[in-house]
Amino acid sequence: MVVCVAVVGHQNNPLYLQSFTEADDALKLHHVVHCSLDVIDERVNNPKRNSPALNETFLGLLYPTENYKVYGYLTNTKAKFIMVTTDLDVKDADARNFFRKFHAAYVDAVSNPFHVPGKKIASRSFSARVSTIVRSFSSGTTA
Amino acid sequence: MASAAIYSLFIINKSGGLIYYKDYGSAGRTDTNDSLRLASLWHSMHAISQQLSPTPGCAGIDLLQADNFDLHCFQSLTGTKFFAVCETGAQNIEVLLKVIYELYTDFVLKNPFYEMEMPIRCELFDLNLAQVIQKDRVALLGR
Amino acid sequence: MPPPTAPKSGDALFASVERVNAELFTLTYGAIVRQLLTDLEEVEEVNKQLDQMGYNIGTRLVDEFLAKSNVSRCADFKETADVIAKLGFKMFLGVTATVTNWDAEGTSCSFVLEDNPLVDFVELPDTCQGLQYCNVLSGVIRGALEMVSMKTEVTWVRDMLRGDDAYEMRVKLTKQVPEEYPYKDDD
C-alpha cells in the first residue's frame, strides 16, 4: 500500500505531504521523502543521462529503505512528486499510472486561481482526490 | 443598372445620433450635417411610426418605398438602427443589413477603442463592410 | 416582419460561433479575480468591480448574441429569460441554464446552472468567503438586459463554491423602459 505521497517544490521545500499510516511514523516518512531528493538530484543532474529518453517525468524507484520503496516523478515545471509504498514488488506501469493521475490532480490544484505558485497546497479537494488515487493504487496492485 | 444596388448606408445609435454614414455613389450626395439631420429625423419618424401602429408591438418602419428608391431599415433589439437607401426593388437588403449588424458586433463592439454610442471609426469595419457590399453587388450582377 | 432566418437551436448556435479552450477563459478570469483581490483588498469592492466588468461586457455582448442567434423581439420577460437560459448561456459558455422559481407576477426568476466553466479548478480560500466569484455573470445579464431596455437586479442565491449544490442567480425585472419619443435636439 502507499504510505505517503509528497509534492516538493523546486526549492526542495515540501508543498504537500500526506502519510496514510496509522502508526506514527509520519516523521520517519518526512525523513524518507527528504532523503529521496538526493536521488532525484542525482538522477536529474547526472551529466551522462541527459538523453531525451531519460527526460521522462517518471523517475522510477528512487531507493528502497527499511521496508519502504520510494518512487519519484519530476514534472516539466520542476515540481517533484514522491510516493512511498510498502508493497514488495510494484510494477513500473502501476507506478507510472499512479503518478499520471496524481499529476492531473496536482495540475488542477495549482490551477486554482487562489493558489500561489511555490506555496503549500492547501486545497481540500486535492487531498480528497489524492487519497482516492492512493486507495485505487493500493487496491490495483494488491489485486 | 444593377451596379449600384445600395446608394447609402446609415447607422444610428439608440438615441438617434448618426454614428456611421457611407455613400455608395447616390446622385445627390448629402454632406455630413445633412446626413446627421436626416438620421435623427428618421429616428423620430421611426419612433412615430411605432406610435401610429394600430396594433401594439410594432417595431416601426422597416421598408419605405419611394418612386425611385427603397429605404430598408433594420433595428436591432438594442435600438441601433441600420438603414440602407437603395434602388427600388433591390432584393434581400434586410439580409445584408443583418450581416452588417454582425460585422458591427464583431469589428466595432469588439474593438477596445470603440466607445459605445460614439461615431464608428474602425478601418476593419470599413474593410469588411466594403467586402460585403461588394459581394452583394456581385450577387446583384449575377441575377 | 419575421426574421429572415429562424432562430438557431442552442447547440447549433454554439457550434456556429468561434470557440476557444475553456481553460484559457477560466484561468484568465481566475487570475483577474485574484489580482483584483490583491489590488482592491476589500472583498466587497471586488464584488462590485466584477459586477461592473460584467455589466460592461454584457452591454457589448448582447448585440453579438442578437446578431448571431436570430432571435426576434421577445414577447415578455418570461420569453427573454428562456432565450437567455437556453441560447445565451449556451452560445457563450456552452452550457445551458434552467429557469425556475418564477414569482407570481412573472417579473423575477432564477437561472440555475449545474455546470459552470467559470469555476473549474476554483476553490475559495477561507480568507475570502463572501467573495461573489461569479459576479461577472450576473453583471453580464444585467448589462445585456439593460440594452434591450429591461432594468433588472441580479443576485446570487446559491453558489457551489460555497458548498451549495448549484449556481442560482435571481433575476428581478425592476422596470421595462418603453421606447420613448426621441424628440430632443432637433425640435
Added chain:
Amino acid sequence: MGREVAESCVDGVVMEMVAAYCGRFYASKPELAARRIEAIGFQVGHQLTERYTMERPRFSDHLEAIKFICKDFWSELFKKQIDNLKTNHRGTFVLQDNHFRWLTRVSIDPSVESIDANENDSTSLGDSAAQTTSMLLYFPCGIIRGALTNLGIACSVTADMSNLPACSFVVRIKT
C-alpha cells in the same frame, strides 16, 4: 478535457480587464496598470504550462521550451502556431505571429492617425491608442513570461506591434 467556450468570452473578459485597469483603477499611472495586467497574464501562463506540459518529457534546454511555446502552447491558445521564431543564440528569441488573434479586432481610429499626420498636438490621442494596444499586449507578454518562468526560464518579454495585426514577442532570457 476538450471543454470550450465562445471566443467572445475571452475577448470580452480580457478587453474589459484592460479597460478596467487602464481606465478605472490606474488611469493616472499606466505603468502600474501595465504591471497588474502583466501579472494577470503571468499567472495564466504559469498555470497553462502546468496543464499543457503534463504528458510530455522534460525539456532538456531553453530552445526546446521556447519551441513548445511556439507550437503546442500557442496552438492550444490560438489554434495556430507562432509563424516565425528567430534567435540570436545568446538568450534572445523573437516570436512572431503574423495574425495575432487578440489584435484581429483592434483597429486604431484611422481619423486619429490621419490627424496625427498633419497635426502634432493631437498625437496624444494617437499614442494613447497605441498605449492601450500595448496594454492589451501586456497580457500575452505576461502569459509567455509566466509559461517560461514555470519551465524554469527566468526571462523578460516585450511585445512589438509595429504592424497590426502582426505582432512579435521578444523574449530575453535572464542569465
Added chain:
Amino acid sequence: MEDYPEELRTPPLTLVSIVGCSELHPSISAALSSQQPPMNTLALPDFSKASILARSAKTRDPLAPPQAPAGILKKDWLLKHRTRVPAAVAAMFRADQVSGDPAQWLQACSDLENLKSVIQGRNTKLVVILVQAQAGDELSEDVTVALRKRAEIDSKHLVVLVERDESEWTKSLNKLKSIFTELCSTYYKDEGRRIKARIEKRNFSSVELSIRYCFKVAVYAEFRRDWPEALKFYEEGIRVLREMIGTSTRLPPTQRLVEVKAIAEQIHFKISTLLLHAGKVVEAITWFRKHIRSYERVVGSPEVAFLHWEWFSRQFLVFGELIETTSTTVPDTLSPRFGTADNALTEWEFQPAYYYQLAANYLREKRYALEFSSSSVNITDGVNGIPESVMPSVYVGQYVRLFEQGDTVAVLPLSDTEYTSYALSEAERFQDSYEIIALFRKAYESFQSLGAMRMASACSGGMAIEYYAAGDFSNAKQLFDGVAGLYRQEGWATLLWENLGYLRECARKLNSLKDFISYSLEMAALPLFSGSGQGNSENKSKNGPAGSPTISSRENIHQEVVNILEGKHAPEITDDGFNLHLVEESTHLDIDQISPLRIVLVACVAFHDQSVKPSSPMLVSVSLQSHLPSPVTIDKLEVQFNQSDCNFVIVSSQEDYSTSNVHDGAVQVTSLTLFTDKWMRLTHEVKPGQSGKLECLAVKATISKHLVVCCQAESPASMEDFPLWKFEDQLETLPTKDTVLAFSGQKLIQVEEPDAQVDVVLNCTGPALVGELFTLPVAIFSKGHAVHSGELKINLVDAKGGGLLMSPREAEESESHHVELLGVSALTTEKGSKEEVDNIKKIQQSFGVVSVPTLCAGDSWSCKLEIKWHQAKSVMLYVSLGYSLESIEEAALHRLNVHRSLQIEGKIPMTVGHQFLRPFRREPLLLSKIRSSSGDDKKSSLALNDSNMLIVSARNCTEVPLRLHKMAIEPDVDGKQLCSVQQISGISNEYAVLAPSEEYKGIFSVNPQIISSNFRLGEICLSWSRDSSLGQSQDNCVIMKERLPEVHIEESPLVVTMECPPYVILGIPFTFHVKIYNSTSLLQEIKYSLVDSQNFVFSGAHNHAAFILPKTEHIVSHKLVPLGSGSQQLPRITVTSVRYSAALTPPSSAATVFVYPSEPKFSSEKGYSAPDACIS
C-alpha cells in the same frame, strides 16, 4: 565481518598431510602453499602422530539409522576440514630406509599399515614418497613394487623425491604437487558426491540434515573451486532453511529462530562473497535484497526483537563491508535508468554508505527493542534469574547450559525464557550507541563525499540522536545545529521541529538559558506542516522529545518560555536541575535578516518621507510581526537610530513601568500586544538633529521583563519573506497600511541641509560706466541663525560666456582686464571696525574671497565691491556666502551656502565728436580739398595761419545725468608751439550737468603755424562724474581722453572774404564786397561770376576776370537792393583761379543775410552781438 571466524571468511584451501622425514617438511609445505591454488599441509613429524588423522571416537558408520541431529551445523566442521582432515596423506620414507636393512623395512611396513588403518575410515588418499639422496643411486624395482603393494596404491602415486639435486628436486616436487592436486580434487569430489547422493536420494531423517548436506556439498565444491556448484547448494540450503522456520520444532521458537538466522547468516555470507568475488555485483545486491526481504518480517517474539534487529543490522553492516572491500562499481552494461523496469537497482545500493546507514538504523531499532524488553522483562526477573554458565553449544547458533554435579558435567538445553534473559543480560552489557554513531559516521562521510547532502544530514542527525541518548549533549547539540541548517533552508518544518526539540533539551541539559529560549521560541513560531501533527506524540523515542508538532505543543512551548522568564515554574520542567527561574539579568537575543528567529519577531521600519529637513518633524512607522502561537505582550519597545537623539521608547500601558528607568527618549504609552501573524503598526514622530543619513538600526523589544529581543530594522521595500512561512498558503499582510509605503518604504533617509536663513543682497544702481570706480554694496542679513566662519566668494564672469574677462591675446597682462575687481571695502553698519577690509583673502582681477565676521542671528554685515570697467561689457557677478552654523569642527563639516548673482552692464558714459569750421564769410582756397575731392582721405585740412574753428561735442549716452567738469584739448608735446589751440567757449561754473542724451559743445580755435600733411592736434580730454545729488565730488571724477584725428595743414593761395552788413532793410540798397587776397608771390588770374537771385537786384557785371598781383587784395563790390525780407541768400559768387583751375564758392551758410522789412528797433545789442562774438 571481522568477528566471523577465519575459516568462514576465506575460501577453503585443500589440505594434505605428510608423515615422516620431518626435516623435509618445511620445504615441502612451503612449496605446496606457494602453488596456485595454494594447498595447506598438515605435517606430522613421525608416524606415531598419524593417529590424529583418525576419526573422532564416536564415529558411527553413516549407514546406521540416524537419530535426529541436535543441530544444523557443527561449529567446528569447517575448521576441521581445513585443518584436520586432509584430502591426501603422504608417507615419506628414505630410500635407504626401505632398501637393505630388513628391520627398517618392517618398521616402514608397519608404519604404513598404521597409517592405512588410520585413514581407512575416511577415503583419504594415500601417497608414498621415497626420498633419495641423489638421482644417481638407483632404487631396486622390487622395493618400490613392494611398497606399492603394501600401500595398495598404483604406481603413479609413488613419488621419488631427489633431495640433493636442485633441478631433480623441483621436478619431483612438481610431480608431487600435481598428484596431490589430482588426489584432492578426486577426494572432495567423492565426498561431495557421497553427500549429494544422500540429498538426491532424500534419505535423511530431518530438514536439518538436508541443510547440513547442502552446506557440506557446497563447501566441498568450494574446495574444488567449483563456484557454480557451491553457489547452487548454498542457495538450496538457504531456501530449505527459510522453509524450516515454520516447520521445525526441535528447539523452542526463539532459539530456533536464533539458530536459523545464524545459519542463514553464514550461508548468505558465503553466497555474497562468492558472487562478489566473481564480480557479479548486480546479482549480489539482488541476492541481498532477497535475503533481507525473506527475513525482515521474522522478528520473533517482542521481548527478543532486539536479537532480530541486531542480527538484521549485522546483515547490512557485513554486506556493506563486503561491497566496500570488493570495490564494486556500477557495471556499464547496466541501464542508466535506475529503478525502472530495465534496471531494478538504484544508485545507492552500490554504495556501502547505504548499507551502513541502514545497519545503523536497525541497530537503533535494536536499542529501542532492547530498552523495551529490559523494561518489560525485568518484572519477571524475580522468577528465574539469569542462568549462570550458559555457553554456545557445539552447534552453530545454539546455546546450552553447563550443568555440573561433582565431576560429571552435563550439557542441558535452555528454555526460551532462560535463553531470553541470558541474551538480555548479554545485550545489556553493551552500549550500542557508540556502535550506532560509528556506523552513521561511516555512512555520513561517504554520503558527504557523494554529495548527497540530505542523506548525509540524516546520518548526522542519527549520530546526534545517539549522542543525545548517550548523554553527550554538547556533541549532540553541535550535530543537530548543523542539520537544522539544512532543514531551515529547505523549509522542512516537521524535521526541523524534531531537531529543535532535541536541541532544546540539549540546551536545557547544558543549562544554557539563551539557547534554550531561542530554540524554544523558534519551535513555537514554526509553521505546522499540514497533514502532519495528527500522529500521537506518545512515542518520544520516535518523534524526539518534542513529540509531534501540533498547535497545542507550540503553545505549550511558548508558554513554558514565558513562565521561565517570569520565574513561574511550569510543573513539567521541574524534573531536572534546570535552575532557569533564578535569572536576574535579562537575556538578549539578536535577530538579523538571516537569523532563524526572524519568524519569532521581525521589525520593519519605514520613514514616511524620502527626505526631510533637520529638526523638522517626520513620521516613522514601526511594524512588528511575530509568528508565535499566542499573543506576545511587549513591556517596552526601544527604537534606535544612528542619530541617537531620534531614539524613542514606547512603554506598554499594561506594564506599570516606573518611567524613571526609561531614559531621555520619548516615552509613549500604549498597549503593545502582538497577535499571531498580525502586524503591530506603530507610528511615531521623530525630529532628526543633523543633516546626513538617518537610519533606523534596531528595535529592541523587552518581553516579560527578562527577555530583550533586538531586531535589526528592515525596510519594507527590501524585506525578504519569512523563512518557512513563505511556503505557507496564507495571504501576506503588508507591514504598513498604505501600500506605497509597504512596497517602497525605507528605514534609511537622507536628512537635508537646513535651508539657509541668511540673506545676501546685492543692490546695484544702474549700469556701470566705463572708467568709473563702480562700487557695489553687498549686504548680509542673518535672519534665522548665526553665521560662523563665513566666507564671501566674489566672481566676475563675462555675461556673454567665455568666462575670461580679458581679451584673449593679452591674457597675461593684468591691465588688459576689461572688467576688474579692484577691492572689497567692508563698512559694517554698527561698529565701523575697518580691520575686516584687510582680511580679504584673495583678490584677482575677476575673483575675490572675503571672510565674513561671525554674525549672531539678527546681525547684518555689508561691504562694497569696487569694480572697474575698462570696456563696455556686460558681466555676471556671482557672490556666494558659505558658512557653518556652529563654530565646532564637526558641525563645520557641512556648511551652508547662499548664492546670488547679478548681471551688470558696463556702459560708455559719453560719446565725443568734433568738427572743424572756417571763419565766418572767409574762404581760403585749399587745393588739397579740390584734389581730395577725387581722392578720398577724410583728413580734414586746415589753413595755415588762419584761425580754424574746432567744435568738440560730448554726448551723455547713459541713463543718468553726468557732470562734465572739464573739456580741453591737450596738444601733443611737439605740437604745442606749432599750433595754438585755445578754448573759445568753455564750461562756465565748475561743471556742466548733462542730462541723459544731452550734448555739450565746446568751441576751440585752432591756429596752425606750420604746414604739415598730417598734423597731430592732440587729444580731447574730458573729466566727468555722476551727477549724484549727495555731493561726493571731484575725487571720483573720471578723466576720459579721446585723440583727435590728424589734420592736414596747408597754405591757401587765395582767400576769399565776403563783406556785407550784418543785416539789411528791405528796399534799402547796400554794398557787398568780395575781397580776394593773393597770398602767393605770383600773379594770379581769377574769374568770378555772380548769379542772379530773385531776392536781390544788383548792379554790376555778372562775370568778371582780373589779375591779382602777389600779396595784394582785389576787391569786387556790388550794390544790392533786397527785394524780399527774411534771411536771404545773397547772389551766389564763384571765384575760379585760372592757375589752379580751381573754383571756390563760399558755402551758402556764409552767403546769407537777414533782411528786415523795416528798420528794426533793438532794445539791446545782444541780438546780433552774439554772432559777432563768433567772428574775430
